[in-house]
Amino acid sequence: MNYDNIMQLALERGFYFPSCEIYADAQAGFWEYGPAGVSMKAKFLELWRRELVRRDGMLEIDGSQIMSQSVFEASGHLASFADPIIRCKSCSSTFRADRMIFEVSKIEIPESADLADFDKVISEKNIRCSKCKGEFDKCRKFNMMFKVEIGPEGEPAYLRPETCQSIFVDFPRLFKTMRGKLPLGIAQIGKSFRNEISPRQSLLRLREFYQAEIEIFCNPNKLNDLEKFSEIQDTIIRIQIDDEVKPVSCKQVVESGVIPNKFVAYYLGMLTEFYEKAGIDITKSRFRRLGEKEKAFYATVAFDFEVQTTIGWLELVACNYRSDYDLTSHANKSKEKFEVLDDEQKVLPHVFEISMGIDRSLYTILEHSLREEKENDRIVLSVRPYLAPVHVGILSLVKKDGLKEKTDEVHLKLKRKYDTFLDHSGAIGRRYRRLDEVGAPFAITVDHQTLQDDTVTLRNRDTMEQQRIKIVDIDSTLSKSVSFP
RNA sequence: GCGGAGUUAGUCCAGACUGGUAGGACGUCAGCUUCCCAAGCUGAAGGUCGCGGGUUCAAUUCCCGCACUCCGCACCA
The missing domain is CATH 3.40.50.800 (Anticodon-binding domain)
Known part of the structure; x- marks a missing residue:
């Protein structure tokens, strides 16, 4: 069954529907779950807790959706979660400044450069609108975070663009008070907010959406030292190698070097087992290693878990090896100590992340599960x-x-x-x-x-x-x- | 944000060109009937025709603007 069939089911049977739909000023990218959707989501999350959180002995927290400006200065979101954009004065087409400049002049400017740098090259090289040859306005930044004002003075803060920042910020307290030992997984379910330029396709690209994120803190020197690997070593994961998706056991995938270490393979295997139990057709899934350009700014190695749907491949989970990017940034900014003891040695943990899109997962379960039986009408x-x-x-x-x-x-x-x-x-x-x-x-x-x-x-x-x-x-x-x- | 197509009952859609405040199918509810797989009969409820403005005696219909949905482009942790 295709997207339209699922949409109709969702509307008729109370799975989900547009938010604020009775008002004309309802904004795109916001949807409500109805009774059936809520019931299924609650059960999906219970399965997630069983198959990932409890199975691996993780801690679960529930953090604030609004977080202070410092968090996002440290995390890099204020600078990097924004695109430099330019707008044509005559036809008002909008482009990404860095891409437009590169296409025309082959000059590479990092997207995080100063806005003045973009303007300078645009005027020096006389870059014009590729559609109508019009002149561009000054370059500006479009940040995808929603800014909110706190209290009567309107102190700036932001709706979190990913849930995991709470986990990083809370890590020192949690590790101490929960008697943490590496590797330690900390998990969270909650809403994140991104001011998408064009939200599309109901639950698939939302401005307000649910994530189930897991951050596993580990000793970077022990990524192949993992007893529990034996639990999943024979689990088959489907991984894309050279444009071809191959089913390979977790053990093989490490031995062949397709996945860098046991640690990552362990969680990819666990994730596959979870989705199998969630009723997603695993034969229509793949892990795809992202190239340098596709990765998020904090990731050193990234695998996306994607599934085939009637509207194409859909990314359900981003698995990122974030190294010590986040802990180092927060340590520098806050002066808080993030090193912990592991085998009597002080280490700054690295982080491997399993960042799941709940809404997309639920959509996929519906699409993979709905069928028409003509013979029984x-x-x-x-x-x-x-x-x-x-x-x-x-x-x-x-x-x-x-x-x-x-x-x-x-x-x-x-x-x-x-x-x-x-x-x-x-x-x-x-x-x-x-x-x-x-x-x-x-x-x-x-x-x-x-x-x-x-x-x-x-x-x-x-x-x-x-x-x-x-x-x-x-x-x-x-x-x-x-x-x- | 750009280009295109749309928006009429819970859902899917007709009507508009030729302005006079709407209709079908399915679904829902009630009753009768049947008594285990969307049967039948009778009846009912449900729409300020996406929103705002303009033209007009009168706009769901014509004109303008906006929003939303879908497709393509661009964007996308």
């Missing part, structure tokens, strides 16, 4: 049961003869523990179809036989088959079927 969202927005539909075959009351009783027993949907009205087939579309893996139906022997039918979403089970056994049956792996 239905659309089915075959998500993993433990991620389903609704675990179980609870239906009365008909309303009368006391079946409604009996159904309500069954519902009452289940609704605290499971995400249920109670439904008494309409044709039974239609109610099953509706549940199929929100991905409910099971439906329980109370019929006339229920009144005689306290049994109900349990319908399986994917097979449409039913089995009859005792009411007292519903809980244990469901419990097994919808629990996390």
